[in-house]
Structure formats: C-alpha cells, structure tokens
Amino acid sequence: MASSSTPEHQQLAQAVNDGASAINAASTTEELRTVVSALTGKKGAISTIKSSLGKVSDVEMRKELGQLVNEALTSLQAIADSRSQQLRVGEFASVIESDRVDITEVAMSARATQRRGRLHLVTQATERLEDVFIGLGFQIAEGPEVETDFYNFEALNMPPSHPARSMWDTLFVESDEPGSVVLRTHTSPVQIRVMQDWPPPIYAIMPGRVFRKETPDATHMPVFHQIEGLVIDRGITFADLAGTIESFTKAFFGEGFTSRLRPSYFPFTEPSAEFDIRRPDGSWIELGGCGMVHPHVLRAGGLDPAEWSGFAFGFGIDRMAKERHGVNDLRDMYSDDVRFTEQFS
Ligand code: DAH
Numbered sequence: 001m002a003s004s005s006t007p008e009h010q011q012l013a014q015a016v017n018d019g020a021s022a023i024n025a026a027s028t029t030e031e032l033r034t035v036v037s038a039l040t041g042k043k044g045a046i047s048t049i050k051s052s053l054g055k056v057s058d059v060e061m062r063k064e065l066g067q068l069v070n071e072a073l074t075s076l077q078a079i080a081d082s083r084s085q086q087l088r089v090g091e092f093a094s095v096i097e098s099d100r101v102d103i104t105e106v107a108m109s110a111r112a113t114q115r116r117g118r119l120h121l122v123t124q125a126t127e128r129l130e131d132v133f134i135g136l137g138f139q140i141a142e143g144p145e146v147e148t149d150f151y152n153f154e155a156l157n158m159p160p161s162h163p164a165r166s167m168w169d170t171l172f173v174e175s176d177e178p179g180s181v182v183l184r185t186h187t188s189p190v191q192i193r194v195m196q197d198w199p200p201p202i203y204a205i206m207p208g209r210v211f212r213k214e215t216p217d218a219t220h221m222p223v224f225h226q227i228e229g230l231v232i233d234r235g236i237t238f239a240d241l242a243g244t245i246e247s248f249t250k251a252f253f254g255e256g257f258t259s260r261l262r263p264s265y266f267p268f269t270e271p272s273a274e275f276d277i278r279r280p281d282g283s284w285i286e287l288g289g290c291g292m293v294h295p296h297v298l299r300a301g302g303l304d305p306a307e308w309s310g311f312a313f314g315f316g317i318d319r320m321a322k323e324r325h326g327v328n329d330l331r332d333m334y335s336d337d338v339r340f341t342e343q344f345s
Contacts, residue, residue, distance in 0.1 A: 008049060008056065008065050012072050015045040019076045029087050036080045046072055118341055121333055122225055125321040126207050129227055132251045133205045136244070138229070141198075141206045143190035146173055149180050151189035155300035156268040164267040169213040171222075183211035187228035188268060191293075191312055194230060195301025200308055201233040207317065218329040225317035230293070232303065232310035238271070238292060241311035245275050245290065256280035261290070269312060270294045285323060288315025 019039045026032035038044055050069045056062040119127070130140055143151075149160075158165050168185035175181040190206035198204070206228040214222045231240065242261060249259040257280065261273040269291020277285045290313035295305035318330060325344055327333055332340050 006056075006061065006065070008053070009068070011049050012046070012065070012068055015039075015049060016072045016075060018045070019072075020079050023076065023079050023083050026083060026087070029084060029091060032080065032084055032087060036076075039076055040073060046076075118344065120341065121321040121325055121327070121344055122318055124344075125317050125324065126225065126227070129252065129317065129320075130205065130207065132248060133229070135251060136203075136247060138203045138205045141190060141194045141204045142208060143184075143187070143193045143206065145184055145209055145211070147182055147184040147189050149182060151192050152182050152184050152186075155192040155297065156188055157294050157296040157300075158267050162267065164265075171211050171213050184208075185212055186210050187226040187314055188312070190228055191230045191268075191297070192301050195232065195298070195303055200303060202230055202310070203233075204230050206230070216331055218331065219319075221318065221330050221334065223334075224330075226288075226314055227317055229290075229313045230310065231312075232293070232298075232308050234308065236292075236309045236311060238311070241290060241292065241313070244311070245313065249277050253277060254280075259287075260284075264289060264291075266291055268294050268297045275313070275315075287320075288313060290314070 022035045022039065023032065026035045040046065046069060050066075053062055053065050053069070056065060134140070152170075153162070153165055154160070170185050171183040172179060173181040173183060187206050187208050187210060190208065194202060194204050194206065207225065208227075209223060210226050211223055214220045216222060229244075231244070242259075245259045245261070249257050258278045259275055260278065261275050264272045264274040266272040266289050269289075272289065272291035274289050275287050277287055279285065290311065293310045293312050298305045298308060298310070318333065321327070322330055322333065
C-alpha cells in the first residue's frame with residue numbers, strides 16, 4: 001500500500017484523532033451518541049473527506065484513500081464502543097448508589113428515636129405498682145372484666161337490694177336474667193376468685209380495668225383502673241394491714257412519705273378504713289379503701305373464718321398516674337394523642 005502522505009491522508013488522520021478525543025470527552029451515554037452521529041454522519045469530517053475523493057485523479061490513490069476512510073470509520077466506531085462500555089458501567093454504579101436503601105439508617109436516626117412508642121402512663125404506673133408489691137412478696141392475679149352479680153356484689157357481702165350497692169354506678173350487660181351480668185365496678189370480685197382458686201396463705205395483688213356509669217370530666221372516667229390487694233393467712237391483724245400500707249407507701253412514693261388510716265365503711269371489710277398518703281410537704285393524697293376481710297366474704301371464697309383471717313385494700317391507678325405526672329385533666333390521658341404521651345418518658 002502506498003505510504004504517500006497527501007493532504008487527504010493528513011485530513012483523515014486529523015479527523016480520526018479529533019474524533020477519538022471528542023468520543024473520549026463525552027461524559028454521558030447521551031452525549032456520546034450525539035458525538036458519534038456528528039462524526040460519522042453525512043456532514044461529519046470523514047464524510048466530507050469521502051466526498052472529496054472524487055477529485056483525486058490517481059485511481060490507485062483514490063482506492064487507497066477510500067479504504068482508509070472505511071478504516072477510519074471502523075476505528076472511530078471501535079473507540080466509541082469502548083467509551084460507551086465505560087460510561088454504562090459508571091452510570092449503572094451511580095444508579096445503584098442512588099437507589100441504595102440503608103435499612104439501618106431509619107432505626108438509627110434521631111427522628112426515629114423521637115418517634116418510638118411509649119407505654120401509656122397508666123401502664124407505667126401499673127408496672128411500677130406490680131414491681132413494688134412483688135418486692136413485698138405478693139403475687140399477681142387477674143379476673144374477668146365482665147362479671148356476674150354474684151362476684152361483683154353478692155359474694156362481697158352485698159345481697160340483692162343491699163343499700164351499699166348504690167356506692168357503685170353500675171353498667172349492666174344484657175343477659176337472659178336481667179341484672180345478673182355487669183361490667184365490674186371494682187377489682188374486689190377478683191378477691192373472691194383468688195380465694196376460690198388458690199390455696200391459702202394468699203398474698204396477691206389484682207390490677208385491672210373497671211367500669212362505672214359516669215360522665216367523663218377532669219377527675220372521672222367511665223373506664224379506669226384499680227389495683228386490689230388481698231392477704232389471707234393465719235392470725236392476720238389490723239396491724240399487719242397498717243404496716244403493709246406503710247411499707248408500700250415508702251417503697252412506692254419514697255422515704256419522705258407516710259400513710260394514715262381513717263375509719264370508713266365498705267360492706268366487704270370489717271372494720272373498714274380509707275387510707276391517705278402524706279407528702280413530705282405535709283399535704284395529703286386520698287388513695288383508697290381497705291379493711292379486714294369480712295367473715296361472709298371469707299366464706300364466699302370457700303375459707304373458714306375460724307382458721308383464716310386477712311385484709312384487703314383497693315385504690316385507683318389512674319389518679320396516681322395523674323398525680324405523679326401533674327396531669328390536670330384525666331381525659332387527656334385517654335386522648336390517644338401522641339403529642340400528649342410523648343411528654344412523658
Ligand atoms: N372496691 C372499693 C371501691 O371500688 C375499694 C376497696 C375498699 C377495696 C376496701 C378493698 C377494700 O379491697 O377492702 O371503692
């Protein structure tokens with residue numbers, strides 16, 4: 001092949017050189033496509049050289065230049081293919097990077113931590129109460145929320161039409177025998193179930209939800225929570241009751257708190273009392289009721305009052321949570337608004 005260097009040879013060499021630089025300078029697949037079609041298209045440098053070959057008079061020379069034009073096109077295409085390959089690898093890597101999901105990121109971010117759920121104030125209070133009583137040697141029992149009249153009233157020394165029944169505004173459940181099924185008005189019926197089911201001695205607490213026909217206001221809810229306590233053993237006295245209330249007070253509220261009992265009336269205990277807690281500043285919190293388990297109640301629970309004696313107590317959990325966290329309105333505690341619950345850790 002002739003190695004002569006005509007102006008056409010030089011132009012071709014230049015066109016391939018410039019073409020290669022333009023191809024390698026393309027930074028996206030899209031840009032590369034535009035560059036390649038400009039180089040190899042009808043108006044590209046190479047086509048221009050090709051169409052000028054008609055003017056070359058030497059036939060051999062024309063043939064050689066024609067072949068060189070084809071080679072130039074082939075080599076530019078090869079350079080374009082390899083650049084295209086490089087660009088695609090890079091672009092794929094950046095798509096992968098931008099689509100990457102870091103599944104640890106969500107859980108670790110500060111926002112996710114702030115949004116983590118919390119236990120309800122009443123649940124927190126119930127768990128603390130359980131911890132304290134477990135520490136004092138008590139076991140936990142639960143009973144049904146839908147109760148029979150027998151457990152909610154009769155076994156607790158309130159026969160039908162006993163006036164003390166009016167101490168609880170009762171919600172009744174429709175049943176074959178009207179009035180025989182209620183939403184429990186207190187956790188005291190669980191005392192009877194525990195006496196029937198567990199062999200004495202018994203040291204039990206019974207937390208749970210209770211229901212009363214109340215219009216909600218800042219200090220009352222138709223659904224709230226109580227915790228019941230029951231101790232049955234041989235030779236249990238009122239002093240054991242007072243001592244237990246005092247130990248509980250110090251364990252739950254702190255060493256600076258004390259308790260007092262005031263005479264009161266409940267049908268299921270005799271004698272009965274209400275107990276208050278004295279804050280370190282001298283003010284009092286009225287907490288709940290207590291007393292020595294009435295012999296009729298022991299018998300309803302299947303126990304012989306000549307052999308066993310005991311005490312019981314019961315108080316509201318919601319009011320304690322309200323007190324502890326300085327909540328003004330009980331209804332806020334049940335608003336299910338995270339902006340409320342998030343205020344308390
Ligand atoms: N059950 C009572 C109430 O709901 C509270 C109570 C008082 C429970 C005295 C007791 C008790 O166990 O001995 O008002």
